[in-house]
Structures are given as structure tokens and as C-alpha cells.
Amino acid sequence: MVLDFPVEGEDFLAAGEASSSVKDTLKMLGVPSSICRRAAIITYEAEMNLVIHAGGGMLRARIDEEKVVLVTEDQGPGIADIDQAMREGYSTASDQVREMGFGAGMGLPNIKRNADRLDIESTVGQGTILTASIYFVGEPQPSA
């Protein structure tokens, strides 16, 4: 099953709708609640990144019998230094975003913590593709 959601940049009212749909679908399919929750955290953090940083993009969830693969793709500014972006506390978010309670530099580390596999491809000036996978069985669970 493949679910595709366009995500608008700077639309803070609608932000989270796509993630909510992904979580509902996983629940409906009978996926264990701990995995639904990890998938929801990843999609929501990634969706907020599209809204906050990328001027929008596409969120896709691919679900099969053994895993869920969550992909966000954007044509935003890209990430110059991925290692730096993976460190807690590093953020380039605006004051408006921080006033809403986001942009504390926790998003990418939190995605990594909840994913069994994470791959980020980014080119400055061209955009970013983030791919996070969660296996339903057979992969180590994160300790969070």
C-alpha cells in the first residue's frame, strides 16, 4: 500500500494532517500500537520539517507485510551539514516557529531514534529526500 500526501509550506494549521492519516491507516491495518506511535513521531517530525524549512513537499508511506517506509521529498534549501543537523539543539528555525514550540533542534535526532533505518540525501539549493524504515519484526527496537 502506498499513501501520498502533498504538504504545504508554512501552513501551520494543516500541519500534521498527513501524519495523522498515516497513523490511522497503520492502526486500521492492525499494526502494533508501539510501531504506530514510532511511525507517527517520524512522519510528524518530517512533516513539520517540510512545513517549517522546505516550503512544502511530498510525504509518502509505503506499507507492506514486513515494514513501513516513510519518505519525505522536497525542493527546499537542502541541509549543508547533515552531521550537524543530526545533533540535538542545532536548529535554523525562525522565532515564529519557536514560539509554537518547535525548532528546538530535536527533530532529526528524534527521527533517527525511532527508525530502524534512516537515510538522508540532501543537496544545497536542490532539496532533501529523507527515508526512514520501521520493521514490524526482526529488527532491534530503539530504547526510547
Add this chain to the structure above:
Amino acid sequence: MKVQEIGAILEGEFLCGGEWAENMDVDFGYAADLMSDVLAFARAGSMLITGLTNIQIVRTAQMMDIPAVVFVRGKRPQEDTVRLAAQSRIPLLVTMKSMYETSGVLFAAGLPACIIPHREAGGEEH
């Protein structure tokens, strides 16, 4: 602890979901004005205690399996926040107490904290 009991302890007012609170349990409490922290550290089944009132608070609660939210310092959310919470069956409570007092009285009443895992400066857990 029942959400209804929390409403009574905090002398709070339910903005929605008061009718479900009687049968709804929370197992932990987590207080923050940073949704980024909630997304990283709140456990499933936690009561969220916050001073932020935007709609993303309800989205965050949905994602994190947070059954109910209390707004401190008498802060009231806008209509769209309450509407989404009612649709999602997440009771919203408002109390005049500060975040410190709210957390303190609930902790004293037996609502446990979410334990933060130890992390190195780089964010790696142990």
C-alpha cells in the same frame, strides 16, 4: 489516575471531553512548553501539561498517544484547537495554576513522571 480526578485536583475547567474524563486514565505526567521535547520524551499514556495553546498541541497529543492535555496559567486555546481535540476525543482542561504548581500537585497525588533517558551531548542514548 482518572482524568476527571485530575480536573478536580487542579480546580480546572474542561473545554471539551469532560464527559469522557470519568472513564479515561493517564499513567504519567509530562510538562513542557516545547513540543519538540514532548515528541522526544513523553511516554504513551501521559497527561500533557503545557502553556502553549496552538493547534499543534493537539496534533502532538494525537501522534504521541497522549490521552488528555491541561493548559496552565489560565491560558485558553482558540476554537480550532478545541474542535480538533473534540474530534480526536482528547479532553482539554484549563487550570489557573502555574506549570510548577500543576506538576507539583499531580506528582504529590501520585502521578509519576516520564523518565528522560541519559544522553551524550551528541544525542546518543545509553
